[in-house]
Amino acid sequence: MKAKYIFIAALTATAIANTSCEKVSPQGVLMGGTAVEDRVKMSYNYYKVNNFEDKLDYDLKEVENGYSFLVGSDSHITTDDGRIKEMFQIGLDHDDLLMIHLGDIADTKVEYYNVLQNAIAEAKYYYVEKNYELSEKDFKLYRKNQPEAIGRDYDDIKFPFFPVVGNHDITHNGWALWSNIFGSSFYEFDVLVEEYNGNAVYDHFIFLDTASGTLGKTQVDLIEEGVLDGQGVYRNTFVFSHTNIFLPQHMQFSSTFPREEAYFLLKQFDKWNSTIVFCGHVHKWDERIYNMVYFLTLDSMSERNSPEPGDYLVRVNVDKEGSITLDRVHMDYVAPKN
Amino acid sequence: MIKKFFSLFFLASAFTAGWAQNSYIPYKTYDGEHKNEVSGYVMGGNNVVTDGFGGLAASYTRHLTPRWHVGGDAQMQFGKELFSVDVQGGYRLPIKFGNIDFTGKVMYNYYHKFGFHEMSYNISATWESAYVDIRLGETLVHYHSRAWGEGFGYTEPPLLTFGFGANIRHRNNPWNLGLFFRNYDDFYYENWNINWGVRWYAKVKDQWHLFGEFNIRPAGSMSQLASKYEGSVKLGLKYKW
Numbered sequence: 001m002k003a004k005y006i007f008i009a010a011l012t013a014t015a016i017a018n019t020s021c022e023k024v025s026p027q028g029v030l031m032g033g034t035a036v037e038d039r040v041k042m043s044y045n046y047y048k049v050n051n052f053e054d055k056l057d058y059d060l061k062e063v064e065n066g067y068s069f070l071v072g073s074d075s076h077i078t079t080d081d082g083r084i085k086e087m088f089q090i091g092l093d094h095d096d097l098l099m100i101h102l103g104d105i106a107d108t109k110v111e112y113y114n115v116l117q118n119a120i121a122e123a124k125y126y127y128v129e130k131n132y133e134l135s136e137k138d139f140k141l142y143r144k145n146q147p148e149a150i151g152r153d154y155d156d157i158k159f160p161f162f163p164v165v166g167n168h169d170i171t172h173n174g175w176a177l178w179s180n181i182f183g184s185s186f187y188e189f190d191v192l193v194e195e196y197n198g199n200a201v202y203d204h205f206i207f208l209d210t211a212s213g214t215l216g217k218t219q220v221d222l223i224e225e226g227v228l229d230g231q232g233v234y235r236n237t238f239v240f241s242h243t244n245i246f247l248p249q250h251m252q253f254s255s256t257f258p259r260e261e262a263y264f265l266l267k268q269f270d271k272w273n274s275t276i277v278f279c280g281h282v283h284k285w286d287e288r289i290y291n292m293v294y295f296l297t298l299d300s301m302s303e304r305n306s307p308e309p310g311d312y313l314v315r316v317n318v319d320k321e322g323s324i325t326l327d328r329v330h331m332d333y334v335a336p337k338n
Numbered sequence: 339m340i341k342k343f344f345s346l347f348f349l350a351s352a353f354t355a356g357w358a359q360n361s362y363i364p365y366k367t368y369d370g371e372h373k374n375e376v377s378g379y380v381m382g383g384n385n386v387v388t389d390g391f392g393g394l395a396a397s398y399t400r401h402l403t404p405r406w407h408v409g410g411d412a413q414m415q416f417g418k419e420l421f422s423v424d425v426q427g428g429y430r431l432p433i434k435f436g437n438i439d440f441t442g443k444v445m446y447n448y449y450h451k452f453g454f455h456e457m458s459y460n461i462s463a464t465w466e467s468a469y470v471d472i473r474l475g476e477t478l479v480h481y482h483s484r485a486w487g488e489g490f491g492y493t494e495p496p497l498l499t500f501g502f503g504a505n506i507r508h509r510n511n512p513w514n515l516g517l518f519f520r521n522y523d524d525f526y527y528e529n530w531n532i533n534w535g536v537r538w539y540a541k542v543k544d545q546w547h548l549f550g551e552f553n554i555r556p557a558g559s560m561s562q563l564a565s566k567y568e569g570s571v572k573l574g575l576k577y578k579w
Contacts, residue, residue: 035563035565036563036565037566167558167563170563171563211558211563212557212558212563212564212565213531213557213558213559213560213563213564213565214386214557214558214565214566214567215386215387216386216565216566217386217566220386220387243558246492246494247494247495247497247529248495249495254530254560255529255530255531255557255558255559255560256529256530257557258528258531258555258557258567258568259449259456259526259528260385260387260388260418260449260451260452261386261387261557261567263449263452263454263481263483264387264452266452266454266483267452267453267454267483288492289489290489290490290492291483291489291490292489
């Protein structure tokens with residue numbers, strides 16, 4: 001009798017340990033991995049060398065009278081690139097300064113990342129075509145209408161698309177695929193918005209790696225050391241995180257931060273004097289003000305999770321004075337029926 | 339001075355405290371005879387945000403009748419700078435296979451390190467059988483920082499509270515060892531971050547028991563990327579009369 005129970009238990013344990021599909025990794029429910037530590041160390045080292053700020057091509061004149069950026073979340077790309085292409089098109093048509101994604105951009109499979117990479121490459125082509133002109137003098141690309149623009153090679157132009165990493169991006173060892181495209185999951189940069197008498201004022205953009213549901217020790221230490229605090233005088237600070245802070249509804253089958261970490265982050269957002277904190281993860285729209293910080297959790301823009309057309313994107317409009325208005329942006333793409 | 343502080347804390351805790359939620363469930367099952375239980379434990383561990391931590395907790399339970407009980411718990415954790423106190427009461431319903439314990443609990447936590455006050459309200463039902471125990475309940479958590487005013491507090495939607503434990507021996511044995519999975523601990527309730535670990539107890543004398551736990555508390559369980567967040571151990575002593 002005892003042997004029977006032991007056999008059943010062993011069978012169940014083996015089944016659980018070996019079950020996996022594209023979206024589920026049962027081992028990951030209980031095992032305490034340290035992947036976030038490795039990701040953050042790699043990301044930080046990458047970012048120290050490859051500062052995105054240096055590659056951001058814009059002129060103060062373009063932003064000092066106001067600018068906008070577009071945010072989307074949880075596209076869960078598989079073989080259909082319709083929604084991510086639509087996001088890029090909307091951003092390019094509106095001349096948004098930045099496009100930002102809140103994670104779970106693709107489900108982890110090489111072919112899905114190929115779809116994503118091709119969509120980004122295509123969008124970059126349109127971006128360069130729209131905003132740059134080729135100099136016949138040195139065969140470099142120069143930003144249009146910028147007298148002091150730096151000449152760049154095509155590969156050196158940064159398509160202004162900035163994601164944070166999500167849990168579905170990296171289950172089944174997807175970090176290699178994600179980092180191959182985006183490099184860093186933990187970074188910050190500034191957008192210069194005002195300059196007078198040699199003094200500069202910036203808007204600050206902070207990207208956290210919260211894919212694992214925790215920042216991890218390394219990231220906590222780096223945050224406490226102030227590596228994301230920036231150097232400038234800031235007018236607005238925008239923070240981007242995949243994992244959300246606030247639970248939009250009862251029985252949400254997703255993990256948010258453990259208690260101490262949620263309180264640590266809320267305190268940190270306050271310390272950063274954050275204007276808006278953007279989150280994804282739970283596929284459920286939520287907006288609230290806590291501690292004088294505006295929190296937005298975005299719905300999924302994936303054609304599978306949100307098959308009907310809807311307002312899945314958010315555009316942040318920052319005016320000359322730094323005041324902010326938000327627009328929910330409609331997406332029309334509907335996946336073809338099989 | 340330190341000795342005096344600990345003595346005072348332990349005494350104060352014992353008088354405000356109750357039933358150690360985390361004490362080994364078969365061990366805490368009421369035997370229908372004693373009226374009072376006092377327990378205390380020391381804990382230590384490491385947390386991603388706060389690094390090393392340690393502390394003391396104490397409980398007192400009064401069995402008003404063989405079915406009804408009331409009590410409370412208190413703890414102080416260094417490192418996390420966390421102070422907690424709760425009161426609770428319950429009704430035990432004997433059934434054919436064990437008992438069902440219906441409990442209600444109100445808990446206050448002060449996370450001094452982050453400046454957060456937290457109130458939790460839990461109701462749960464725990465089925466305790468000879469080898470297995472299962473708990474289901476609901477918890478409402480409210481927290482606030484800075485001030486009590488609007489915009490500085492948040493009440494979470496009710497959280498499902500669940501726990502499962504299994505023992506290697508019948509619960510009437512003088513010592514036992516078991517596994518547990520749950521989304522709560524003595525002084526916190528989580529959402530879908532699932533704790534698990536090993537628990538044990540051993541009878542020292544008729545009225546004295548030792549108990550302990552090794553607790554793994556990952557983050558991101560439902561993100562399927564469960565990550566190292568906290569590990570802790572507890573070692574406690576319980577006296578009943």
